[in-house]
Amino acid sequence: MQDKSTYxxxxxxxxxxxxxxxxxxxxxxxxxxxxxGLNTLLALSLNxxxxxxxxxxxxxxxxxxxxxxxxxxxxxxxxxxxxxxLPAAVGAAMLIAWIVGMPTLRLSGYxxxxxxxxxxxxxxxxxxxxxxxxxGASGFVGIPPLEIGSLSFTSDKAYFFLVWIVVLLVIxxxxxxxxxxxxxxxxxxxxxxxxxxxxxxxTRTLKLxxxxxxxxxxxxxxxxxxxxxxxxxxxxxxxxxxxxxxTMVVIGGMASVWGxxxxxxxxxxxxxxxxxxxxxxxxxxxxxxxxxMIFMPRGLTRGLLDIYQRYRKHHDR
Amino acid sequence: xxxxxxxxxxxxxIMAVKxxxxxxxxxxIICLIGANGSGxxxxxxxxxxxxxxxxxxxxxxxxxxxxxxxxxVVRSGISLVPEGRMVFAPLSVLDNLKLGAYTMxxxxxxxxxxxxxxxxxxxxxxxxxRYRQPAGTLSGGEQQMLAIARxxxxxxxxxxxxxxxxxxxxxxxxxxxxxxxxxxxxGLTIVLVEQNALAALEVADRGYVFETGSVVLQGAADELLxxxxxxxxxxxxxxxxxxxx
Numbered sequence: 001m002q003d004k005s006t007y008x009x010x011x012x013x014x015x016x017x018x019x020x021x022x023x024x025x026x027x028x029x030x031x032x033x034x035x036x037g038l039n040t041l042l043a044l045s046l047n048x049x050x051x052x053x054x055x056x057x058x059x060x061x062x063x064x065x066x067x068x069x070x071x072x073x074x075x076x077x078x079x080x081x082x083x084x085x086l087p088a089a090v091g092a093a094m095l096i097a098w099i100v101g102m103p104t105l106r107l108s109g110y111x112x113x114x115x116x117x118x119x120x121x122x123x124x125x126x127x128x129x130x131x132x133x134x135x136g137a138s139g140f141v142g143i144p145p146l147e148i149g150s151l152s153f154t155s156d157k158a159y160f161f162l163v164w165i166v167v168l169l170v171i172x173x174x175x176x177x178x179x180x181x182x183x184x185x186x187x188x189x190x191x192x193x194x195x196x197x198x199x200x201x202x203t204r205t206l207k208l209x210x211x212x213x214x215x216x217x218x219x220x221x222x223x224x225x226x227x228x229x230x231x232x233x234x235x236x237x238x239x240x241x242x243x244x245x246x247t248m249v250v251i252g253g254m255a256s257v258w259g260x261x262x263x264x265x266x267x268x269x270x271x272x273x274x275x276x277x278x279x280x281x282x283x284x285x286x287x288x289x290x291x292x293m294i295f296m297p298r299g300l301t302r303g304l305l306d307i308y309q310r311y312r313k314h315h316d317r
Numbered sequence: 318x319x320x321x322x323x324x325x326x327x328x329x330x331i332m333a334v335k336x337x338x339x340x341x342x343x344x345x346i347i348c349l350i351g352a353n354g355s356g357x358x359x360x361x362x363x364x365x366x367x368x369x370x371x372x373x374x375x376x377x378x379x380x381x382x383x384x385x386x387x388x389x390v391v392r393s394g395i396s397l398v399p400e401g402r403m404v405f406a407p408l409s410v411l412d413n414l415k416l417g418a419y420t421m422x423x424x425x426x427x428x429x430x431x432x433x434x435x436x437x438x439x440x441x442x443x444x445x446x447r448y449r450q451p452a453g454t455l456s457g458g459e460q461q462m463l464a465i466a467r468x469x470x471x472x473x474x475x476x477x478x479x480x481x482x483x484x485x486x487x488x489x490x491x492x493x494x495x496x497x498x499x500x501x502x503x504g505l506t507i508v509l510v511e512q513n514a515l516a517a518l519e520v521a522d523r524g525y526v527f528e529t530g531s532v533v534l535q536g537a538a539d540e541l542l543x544x545x546x547x548x549x550x551x552x553x554x555x556x557x558x559x560x561x562x
Contacts, residue, residue, distance in 0.1 A: 192405065195399055198367065
């Protein structure tokens with residue numbers, strides 16, 4: 001469905017980025033928007049796997065971390081220019097996803113969840129314990145800023161534009177995949193793997209491919225994160241981070257590119273808004289997530305669309 | 318066209334098909350009848366690669382099906398209409414049909430797919446009317462039509478139909494059977510698995526009667542229709558004789 005409304009949404013999205021980018025000068029807000037962008041990338045990556053193909057991953061932060069650590073080690077320890085570290089970081093995550101995915105993706109449902117959970121934990125422990133390379137529990141310091149040729153992305157504003165252009169490109173890529181023959185096949189796997197196989201979809205290969213793609217996008221987010229903060233530590237890529245990505249996808253709405261954007265925005269902004277509640281912050285946070293799920297079980301995107309349609313119907317009468 | 322010799326299928330250690338031999342000639346409608354759990358569905362799953370644990374020989378157009386994965390089987394010209402229809406409920410009717418043509422798209426035969434879409438919508442006009450609707454919102458009979466149409470989109474030469482009349486109103490089931498004879502007249506070879514033995518034998522040329530994993534009877538469809546044991550066991554006829562004796 002590459003129809004008019006898709007292009008309108010792209011245009012609104014692009015205008016929105018430009019408007020926000022030019023009008024906001026406060027570095028706190030810019031940082032917040034950059035984080036929403038990074039989280040959107042993570043949610044998009046998991047959405048391809050979970051929302052469309054129906055394969056759950058509870059260890060997705062591992063790929064985020066691999067992207068960040070590979071570029072950190074290459075650019076800092078080995079002085080490789082970031083532009084070369086990028087394909088290495090994304091490639092490493094994809095390769096690891098391919099190796100891990102081969103046995104793991106034979107599992108499904110809860111068992112696949114457990115399998116990916118285990119993988120995430122192993123990677124987290126490697127980050128923490130392999131101190132000679134990763135800096136261990138105290139983290140990895142002194143990652144250089146992004147410089148591509150004469151362009152340097154040191155200011156928040158430049159980074160804001162960089163991250164959101166990447167988000168836009170990834171959204172376009174995801175939509176193109178979803179609207180293609182392959183996207184249809186992915187959704188068919190979600191609905192019934194056996195029926196998908198019966199029509200000739202090579203389910204095993206396709207699941208592996210989408211897992212690898214998903215890992216690549218997550219690693220891209222990790223790369224951007226490392227060069228934004230200049231410092232990474234294992235805690236960022238632990239179990240809770242994986243759960244947060246899953247939550248963003250579910251809250252935003254499964255199988256929706258824009259749902260990933262909503263989910264990531266809400267989960268990034270919510271903790272900031274809730275500072276006022278001080279020690280009750282997490283309680284309120286949990287309550288809000290529960291409420292969204294109870295009243296919009298198919299996520300924010302679907303839920304808001306439903307409300308809009310009900311409103312329209314009401315007014316047409 | 319399809320030759321099966323001494324086929325044994327396993328689910329773990331349980332043998333569900335215990336040495337079945339059968340053959341299907343080009344242009345025939347063959348029906349497999351038998352009670353629940355007699356191994357008919359298992360045989361179809363093995364033939365189209367969904368079940369890999371089998372021994373014996375299966376050949377399609379003189380090529381062995383041993384070790385073939387479902388996509389390869391579909392490409393070689395066999396399509397399955399699975400038991401319980403298994404349409405992709407959240408996807409539109411059109412997307413379901415296009416998924417049926419997955420292997421065709423892979424061959425880049427896009428114009429052929431467009432033609433096939435038109436042809437299956439001629440066969441089942443209701444699909445043309447509802448092509449934007451999610452498949453899950455169709456009635457049972459319409460879903461069955463969609464499942465058959467989806468299988469046809471891969472341009473099979475052999476169509477395996479697993480219980481196409483299950484759970485359908487008699488009139489709708491009749492329509493499906495009519496469609497099956499139309500397909501045969503277009504040159505398609507068909508293997509039909511049915512519980513509704515009467516309906517199946519009426520459209521079929523030959524039949525095999527299954528019982529607990531083995532073929533206990535085979536022959537021309539009209540012979541089977543006349544057979545006393547078949548009548549008693551599957552057609553619910555002659556109970557009078559049974560009780561009078």
